[in-house]
Structure formats: C-alpha cells, structure tokens
Amino acid sequence: MISRFSQTIFYLLLILPLTVNAVAEEKKLPVDPLSASSIVNMFMGLGLVLALIFLMAWVVKRMGGMQMAGSQRLQVLSALSVGTREKVVLIQVENKRLVIGVAQGQVSTLHVLDGEFENETETVSAGADFKDKLLQALSKTMNKKTTEK
Numbered sequence: 588m589i590s591r592f593s594q595t596i597f598y599l600l601l602i603l604p605l606t607v608n609a610v611a612e613e614k615k616l617p618v619d620p621l622s623a624s625s626i627v628n629m630f631m632g633l634g635l636v637l638a639l640i641f642l643m644a645w646v647v648k649r650m651g652g653m654q655m656a657g658s659q660r661l662q663v664l665s666a667l668s669v670g671t672r673e674k675v676v677l678i679q680v681e682n683k684r685l686v687i688g689v690a691q692g693q694v695s696t697l698h699v700l701d702g703e704f705e706n707e708t709e710t711v712s713a714g715a716d717f718k719d720k721l722l723q724a725l726s727k728t729m730n731k732k733t734t735e736k
Contacts (some may be wrong), residue, residue, distance in 0.1 A: 589651075596643065665717050675721055 621623065638705040664684070674689045676696065684700040 592646070593643070596658065598640070600639070667718050667721060669721075669725070 639730045660681055664674060664679055667675045669675055670690075672691045676687050676689055677688065678685050682702065684697055686698040686700075688695045688697050
C-alpha cells in the first residue's frame with residue numbers, strides 16, 4: 588500500500604507540467620530550444636527529478652520500506668546493533684523466542700527459548716537489560732578467544 592506522503596508527491600509531480608505550461612503560455616515568448624538558458628533549465632529540471640527520486644528512496648529506507656501490518660504470530664521484541672551492518676534480534680514466534688544474528692547476507696539462530704512467556708511488556712521495555720547482558724556475554728566470549736590464542 589502506498590503511503591499518503593508518496594501519493595501526495597506523485598500527484599504534485601503530475602500537476603507540475605500543467606502549471607509550467609500555463610506560465611509559459613502567459614509569457615508567450617519565443618524560446619530557442621538550443622539556447623543556453625533552455626539547456627540549463629532542462630538540466631535543472633532533470634536534477635530536480637533525480638533529487639526527488641533519491642529523497643523518496645531515502646525516506647522509504649528510513650521508514651523501513653513497505654512493511655506489512657503487524658502479525659500476531661511473529662513479533663520483533665528487541666533489536667540491538669552490534670556493528671555497522673550486524674544486529675542481534677529477539678523475536679517471538681508463537682510460544683518460542685529466538686535470538687538471531689543478522690549480518691550482511693545471512694541470518695543465524697543464536698539461541699532458542701521455549702516455553703510460556705507471561706510478561707511480554709517487561710521483555711520489550713527491558714531493552715537496556717538485554718543490551719547489557721548481551722554485551723557481557725560477547726565480552727566473555729571475546730576474552731575466551733583472546734586467551735586461547
């Protein structure tokens with residue numbers, strides 16, 4: 588589904604040529620298509636269109652793209668960025684919680700938690716606790732690896 592912002596921009600871009608033609612008809616000045624001003628206007632228009640395309644791509648990327656409505660069977664409870672392109676994500680699928688690692692081009696299951704989970708709100712709001720525990724576990728793992736070498 589297209590967002591309201593995208594629809595507005597689309598309609599404005601459709602109306603833009605009509606307004607430019609109306610202004611040009613009011614002036615009724617002869618214009619040489621190969622003159623420097625015409626070429627500059629053409630490239631400025633092209634630059635504006637390209638800038639709008641990049642702006643829209645940035646907005647879509649920032650807002651998470653086209654996401655479906657929230658599903659009751661799959662929920663992202665927490666996410667933690669551990670690098671420039673790496674994340675650790677806690678998700679819940681029915682009665683299981685998975686800690687997964689997401690890196691460029693791959694997704695790995697780090698840990699699976701089975702059972703009934705009653706306090707879902709505590710888990711979601713305890714993002715700082717999750718972050719601290721994860722960083723402690725990672726530092727222990729890194730310390731073990733450096734002592735083994």
